[in-house]
Amino acid sequence: MSLRVYLTALGCKLNQSEVESWARRLAALGCEVVESPADADLCIVNTCTVTHVAARKSRQRVRRCTHANPQARVVVTGCFAEINPAEAAQLPGVGLVLGTAGKEWLVENVGEWLGLPRTEMRAGVQRVPSMHTRAFVKIQDGCDNACTYCIVRVARGRQRSRQMHAVLDEILAREAEGYQEIVLTGVHIGAYGRERGETLADLVREILADTQFPRLRLSSIEAWDLSSDLIGLWENSRLCRHLHLPLQSGCDATLERMNRRYTVAQYRDLVSSARATIPDLAVTTDVIVGFPGESEQQFATSAEFAARMDFARIHVFPFSPRPGTAAAAMPDQVSPQTKKARVEHMCAIARQSARKFQRCFIGRTMDVLWENQKAGQWNGLTDNYIRVWVTSSQNLANHMLPARLLEVTDHGVRGELV
Numbered sequence: 001m002s003l004r005v006y007l008t009a010l011g012c013k014l015n016q017s018e019v020e021s022w023a024r025r026l027a028a029l030g031c032e033v034v035e036s037p038a039d040a041d042l043c044i045v046n047t048c049t050v051t052h053v054a055a056r057k058s059r060q061r062v063r064r065c066t067h068a069n070p071q072a073r074v075v076v077t078g079c080f081a082e083i084n085p086a087e088a089a090q091l092p093g094v095g096l097v098l099g100t101a102g103k104e105w106l107v108e109n110v111g112e113w114l115g116l117p118r119t120e121m122r123a124g125v126q127r128v129p130s131m132h133t134r135a136f137v138k139i140q141d142g143c144d145n146a147c148t149y150c151i152v153r154v155a156r157g158r159q160r161s162r163q164m165h166a167v168l169d170e171i172l173a174r175e176a177e178g179y180q181e182i183v184l185t186g187v188h189i190g191a192y193g194r195e196r197g198e199t200l201a202d203l204v205r206e207i208l209a210d211t212q213f214p215r216l217r218l219s220s221i222e223a224w225d226l227s228s229d230l231i232g233l234w235e236n237s238r239l240c241r242h243l244h245l246p247l248q249s250g251c252d253a254t255l256e257r258m259n260r261r262y263t264v265a266q267y268r269d270l271v272s273s274a275r276a277t278i279p280d281l282a283v284t285t286d287v288i289v290g291f292p293g294e295s296e297q298q299f300a301t302s303a304e305f306a307a308r309m310d311f312a313r314i315h316v317f318p319f320s321p322r323p324g325t326a327a328a329a330m331p332d333q334v335s336p337q338t339k340k341a342r343v344e345h346m347c348a349i350a351r352q353s354a355r356k357f358q359r360c361f362i363g364r365t366m367d368v369l370w371e372n373q374k375a376g377q378w379n380g381l382t383d384n385y386i387r388v389w390v391t392s393s394q395n396l397a398n399h400m401l402p403a404r405l406l407e408v409t410d411h412g413v414r415g416e417l418v
Contacts (some may be wrong), residue, residue, distance in 0.1 A: 013185045077111075081100075134371075139185065139203065147258055147259050152187060164202070188220050190221045288318075390416055
């Protein structure tokens with residue numbers, strides 16, 4: 001009987017792309033990838049530690065695996081395993097801990113640990129269970145920025161890019177499997193290729209020239225990486241009209257303490273330039289509230305700026321001091337009660353901003369890549385990141401079909417197939 005493996009990821013799309021890559025490699029080696037830890041001989045947990053909440057959820061995920069199946073062997077990898085290897089090793093059921101440096105050879109390391117025979121990978125392995133409609137493709141890892149709050153650069157190491165031919169080969173393989181959308185992921189994708197004199201624009205240009213799949217989406221990219229060369233590529237309609245540009249704060253004084261490389265005016269101008277070039281562009285962002293030293297006035301300034309920017313979505317995070325970062329040792333830490341109140345305030349702005357963006361498209365017909373069905377409703381995404389819900393008896397999974405957008409709801413937009 002083949003080894004049954006359950007894989008799960010927490011945190012960023014990069015972690016998800018790594019899990020999907022391991023799943024394919026394990027399937028190619030003859031393993032059976034299963035959808036529940038209860039059915040597994042081996043559980044692999046790709047962890048996150050970007051905040052203390054993410055670290056706690058990582059520990060909980062490991063415990064849930066062992067609770068569901070006490071006989072399963074557990075591998076813990078990822079950023080939590082890198083930063084807290086001893087703590088990860090003490091979690092129940094854990095037999096192997098691999099930090100971020102061990103990720104590239106995770107399948108080989110796990111095989112050696114289990115004493116599995118070396119076998120050749122099989123060609124033509126079909127899509128494994130639990131894969132998303134969108135394929136996440138890792139193009140780089142690590143980060144050379146020095147944001148004072150960020151533990152990820154410590155966990156992931158220096159910026160390094162995959163070779164362009166390797167990225168293209170993986171994308172062509174995903175295209176052959178029938179994926180309709182490719183999402184380019186990494187820690188700092190805007191730095192792609194710099195160590196070789198290449199750019200992200202070079203990579204995107206090659207992908208668009210050498211492939212045929214309908215959609216290419218960029219994951220999070222820093223605003224300062226929006227070169228005119230890159231923005232000009234949106235002349236190709238296959239590029240999704242969506243940019244996730246982390247703001248972190250709408251106050252210059254806070255941005256300076258964070259060691260971010262822009263002012264709010266520079267950020268605003270970059271967004272304005274992108275919107276002028278790309279019609280119907282969705283700009284989504286991240287905002288941290290309660291950063292050390294953030295006064296009531298500074299928070300108000302940040303909130304006002306976020307409201308004026310008309311973001312399509314805002315991910316709001318309370319500041320989480322991570323040991324080993326400069327911000328964790330800064331004076332004037334904000335109290336948990338104040339951070340909670342500021343999260344609620346910023347989340348209210350986020351809801352209003354999202355609904356305002358969605359209302360702009362009511363009455364229009366847009367192509368939707370349908371993903372899955374929940375409670376009798378199919379849902380999927382437009383290229384500019386609007387989640388649409390329709391009632392249909394058809395199996396819409398992984399189909400690109402148009403829908404008329406009818407009404408903004410708490411969960412996105414209600415629509416109808418046309």
